[in-house]
Amino acid sequence: MKTLFFVLFFTLAFINYAQNFQLPKLNYEFNALEPYIDEATMKIHYEKHHQTYINNLNKALQGQDVTNLSLEDILKNVSKYSDAVRNNGGGHYNHTLFWEILTPQKNTQPTAHLKNAIEKQFGSLDSLKNLMTQKGLSQFGSGWVWLIVNSEKKLEVTSTPNQDNPLMDVVKTNGIPILGIDVWEHAYYLKYQNKRNDYLQNIWNVINWEEVSKKYEKIVPKGIFDDWSAIKEFHKVMSSTFHPSEEGDLEPIKKRSQELLDKAKSLKTSPIPNELKSKVNMATLDKLIKDCENVHKLVKSKAKDSEIIKALNQAHDTFHEIVGQCKH
Numbered sequence: 001m002k003t004l005f006f007v008l009f010f011t012l013a014f015i016n017y018a019q020n021f022q023l024p025k026l027n028y029e030f031n032a033l034e035p036y037i038d039e040a041t042m043k044i045h046y047e048k049h050h051q052t053y054i055n056n057l058n059k060a061l062q063g064q065d066v067t068n069l070s071l072e073d074i075l076k077n078v079s080k081y082s083d084a085v086r087n088n089g090g091g092h093y094n095h096t097l098f099w100e101i102l103t104p105q106k107n108t109q110p111t112a113h114l115k116n117a118i119e120k121q122f123g124s125l126d127s128l129k130n131l132m133t134q135k136g137l138s139q140f141g142s143g144w145v146w147l148i149v150n151s152e153k154k155l156e157v158t159s160t161p162n163q164d165n166p167l168m169d170v171v172k173t174n175g176i177p178i179l180g181i182d183v184w185e186h187a188y189y190l191k192y193q194n195k196r197n198d199y200l201q202n203i204w205n206v207i208n209w210e211e212v213s214k215k216y217e218k219i220v221p222k223g224i225f226d227d228w229s230a231i232k233e234f235h236k237v238m239s240s241t242f243h244p245s246e247e248g249d250l251e252p253i254k255k256r257s258q259e260l261l262d263k264a265k266s267l268k269t270s271p272i273p274n275e276l277k278s279k280v281n282m283a284t285l286d287k288l289i290k291d292c293e294n295v296h297k298l299v300k301s302k303a304k305d306s307e308i309i310k311a312l313n314q315a316h317d318t319f320h321e322i323v324g325q326c327k328h
C-alpha cells in the first residue's frame with residue numbers, strides 16, 4: 001500500500017512538472033530533397049538524431065517546473081540550466097527550424113520585403129549565400145550557420161558551435177534565427193563525405209525562401225505604406241515640418257510648404273497600390289491637398305504663426321485620417 005502511494009506520488013509529481021517535447025511533423029518525404037540531400041541522411045537525421053535530442057531534453061528537464069515555458073523561453077535563459085538542456089534543447093530547436101526552412105519546391109524566392117532587407121544589408125541574395133557558405137566553412141567542427149534578425153531588427157549572419165543558437169544567453173551574437181544551416185557531419189557525410197563546401201553550395205537549391213520570408217515578416221512586419229512610395233515621401237516632409245512646429249519652430253514649414261503641397265498633389269497622380277486603393281477615400285486625399293494649399297497660402301502671405309500652426313495641424317489630422325483608412 002505504502003509503495004503504491006509513493007509510486008502514485010512520484011508519477012503525479014512528474015506529470016505535473018515534465019515538459020514533453022515531441023518530434024515535429026516533417027512536411028515532405030525523406031527522398032524529396034534529392035539529389036541535394038539524400039534520403040538516407042534525411043531519415044537518420046530526422047528519426048534518429050533529432051529524436052535523440054528530444055528524448056534527452058525531456059529526460060534532462062524531468063522534475064523541473066518548466067510546464068509553462070516554451071522551448072524558446074528555456075533557451076533564452078539556458079545559462080540557468082544543465083549542459084544537457086543546452087545541448088539537447090538547442091538540438092531540438094535547431095533541427096525543428098531546419099526542417100521548416102527546407103523544401104522540395106524549386107526556386108522559391110524571398111518576398112520583396114525580405115529581399116529589400118537582404119539587399120540593404122548584404123548587397124544581394126548571392127552575397128548573402130556566399131557569406132553564409134563561408135561562415136559554414138570556417139565553423140570549426142560541428143555547429144550551425146545562421147541568418148538572424150538582431151535586436152535592431154537588422155539581418156545578420158552568425159555561426160555557433162555544437163547545438164548552440166543565437167537565442168541562447170550564452171552566445172556572443174544574439175537574435176532570432178530565420179534560417180539555420182546544420183554543418184554537423186551527420187547532416188551531409190553520407191553523400192558528401194568530407195566535402196562540406198559541396199554540401200553548402202547545394203543546399204541553396206532546397207532552401208524554402210517563402211518560409212524564411214514568413215519568419216522575417218513576423219519579426220519585421222511589412223509597413224502599410226511599403227508599396228506606396230508617394231505617401232512615404234509625403235510623410236517624410238510632413239513629419240519634418242509638423243514636429244518642429246509642435247515645438248514652436250516654424251522655420252521648416254516656412255521653407256518647405258511648397259514641397260509639402262507638391263507631395264500631397266502627387267498622392268493622387270502616383271500609382272496607389274490596389275490593396276490600398278479600395279480603402280482610401282479619394283475625398284480625403286482632396287481634403288489633404290486643400291489643407292496643404294491653405295498652409296502654403298498662409299506661409300506665402302506671411303500670416304501669423306498661430307494661423308500657420310492651426311492650418312498645419314489640420315493637414316496633419318487629415319493625413320492621419322488617411323493612415324487610419326489604410327489600416328482597416
Ligand SMILES: [Fe+2]
Pocket residue numbers: 045049095182184186187
Ligand atoms: Fe543535425
